[in-house]
Amino acid sequence: MKVLPVILAAGQGVRMRSRLPKVLHPLAGRPLIQHALRIVQQVADVPPIVVIGHQADQVRAALDESVRTALQEEQLGTGHAVMSAEALARGQSDLVLITYGDMPLLRPETLRALIDIQKNNRGPLSLLTVEMEDPHGFGRIIRDEEGRVTAIVEEAVATPEQRAIRELNTGVYCIRNAWLWDALRKIQRSPKGEYYLTDLVEIAVSEGLEVQAVCLKDSEEALGINTRVHLAEAEAVLRKRIARHWMEAGVTIIDPASTYIEADVTIGMDTVIYPNTYLRGKTSIGENCVLGPDTIIEDSQIGNHCTVLASVIESSLLEDDVRMGPFCHLRPKAHLAKGVKMGNFGEVKASYLGPGVHMGHFSYIGDAIIGAHTNIGAGTITCNFDGNNKHRTEIGEDAFIGSDTMLVAPVKIGARARTGAGSVVTHNVPDDETVVGVPARPFKKTSQERTPQSE
Numbered sequence: 001m002k003v004l005p006v007i008l009a010a011g012q013g014v015r016m017r018s019r020l021p022k023v024l025h026p027l028a029g030r031p032l033i034q035h036a037l038r039i040v041q042q043v044a045d046v047p048p049i050v051v052i053g054h055q056a057d058q059v060r061a062a063l064d065e066s067v068r069t070a071l072q073e074e075q076l077g078t079g080h081a082v083m084s085a086e087a088l089a090r091g092q093s094d095l096v097l098i099t100y101g102d103m104p105l106l107r108p109e110t111l112r113a114l115i116d117i118q119k120n121n122r123g124p125l126s127l128l129t130v131e132m133e134d135p136h137g138f139g140r141i142i143r144d145e146e147g148r149v150t151a152i153v154e155e156a157v158a159t160p161e162q163r164a165i166r167e168l169n170t171g172v173y174c175i176r177n178a179w180l181w182d183a184l185r186k187i188q189r190s191p192k193g194e195y196y197l198t199d200l201v202e203i204a205v206s207e208g209l210e211v212q213a214v215c216l217k218d219s220e221e222a223l224g225i226n227t228r229v230h231l232a233e234a235e236a237v238l239r240k241r242i243a244r245h246w247m248e249a250g251v252t253i254i255d256p257a258s259t260y261i262e263a264d265v266t267i268g269m270d271t272v273i274y275p276n277t278y279l280r281g282k283t284s285i286g287e288n289c290v291l292g293p294d295t296i297i298e299d300s301q302i303g304n305h306c307t308v309l310a311s312v313i314e315s316s317l318l319e320d321d322v323r324m325g326p327f328c329h330l331r332p333k334a335h336l337a338k339g340v341k342m343g344n345f346g347e348v349k350a351s352y353l354g355p356g357v358h359m360g361h362f363s364y365i366g367d368a369i370i371g372a373h374t375n376i377g378a379g380t381i382t383c384n385f386d387g388n389n390k391h392r393t394e395i396g397e398d399a400f401i402g403s404d405t406m407l408v409a410p411v412k413i414g415a416r417a418r419t420g421a422g423s424v425v426t427h428n429v430p431d432d433e434t435v436v437g438v439p440a441r442p443f444k445k446t447s448q449e450r451t452p453q454s455e
């Protein structure tokens, strides 16, 4: 039986108190709606449909172009929201799976269990319920003496006895496509003018049809994000789940509670992560690395056997055996080849550091290419900006850049060339030459004294 998911995401989310649409608030580095999509995509046979309405343009713009959306122009309730998907969904599957865009903690296994119950249900509808001590805001599940579900009663209209019920409606349903659309037309407007999707239960029961329910084992899955407090709760749950996943995959996380790994990150075996480390965006970490404490890595690729201590890495690439830190900053497009060592207070931007380059202390390298095994002395700076434009610096292999050298770009330093401490290099330096001074000139030793050669 083919399953078509419909995700409801047209509501306003007033309680977020935000200009950003609720489903675009990020959780573990991804907007809520992306979590909802990825969850249902794992059980879908037909690509999901997202019902959008409030701030529809913004929400649509945040979705891949391949994601189908249905517009609910006026938000007249959950039943009305599903009706908006009729043109796209009617007849397109055997079952329609309905979820919300603001429920990021649902597990695909749970949805599979619900789908399986409905596959074996003679009636048209199965729903996911949850038992919770605090039922506030949820619809209550009404069962008859035989335990059959007969209705969902919304809190606003529930009697005191009904309010005491602890089995609640999560808002997730699996419904026979061939039955759904005509049944939706039978929903009456509520006193508040809304079409409640929950009325489908009574409609089915009144037709003598069976309604099945699966009760969640893990009630945290039912968390719907209505406020920023919920957002933080969900973040904590996801953080735990992600950390557990990587620990089970062979990663040591010293303190999961203070380690922030986003959903799209991957980590190799035997890597060790110290506290207060953030791995964000599309980041991949190799095997046997040691990261942190106090490290942020975003949208970057880190090879095997790398060490990163108290540093910030953005949109960069580290090959194997790189050692960094403490207090380094890689800005976008830094590429550190195998075996690079970068020490205290170094900054690299849009540059390639060849294999084995050493850059120990207090340097800025921007828009540069540095050959293998070159040593960048303490305090070296590529003066890459002339006030208007950025210029490039090229340094050959096995060069030795003396402490406090200013490389005024555009400039090229040859292989095995050397610069004296404090030199300001304004002209290209050929292979094997040594330059010193301000501005730097070729250095010649005389028997008497060591002075820069005069021109």
Ligand code: UD1
Binding pocket: 008, 009, 010, 011, 012, 051, 053, 072, 074, 075, 076, 077, 078, 079, 080, 081, 100, 101, 102, 137, 138, 139, 140, 152, 154, 168, 169, 170, 171, 195, 196, 197, 198, 224
């Ligand atoms: C709904 C259920 C309630 C359940 C609860 C679980 C109904 C009538 N009630 O209540 O039984 O316990 O969810 O959280 O269904 N939406 C639209 N268009 C609309 C209205 C809502 O797309 O016109 C979307 C919202 O964006 C949201 C979801 O539907 O993702 C739920 O809407 P919400 O208003 O939060 O439903 P509740 O009143 O909380």
Ligand code: CA
Binding pocket: 224, 226
């Ligand atoms: Ca809600």
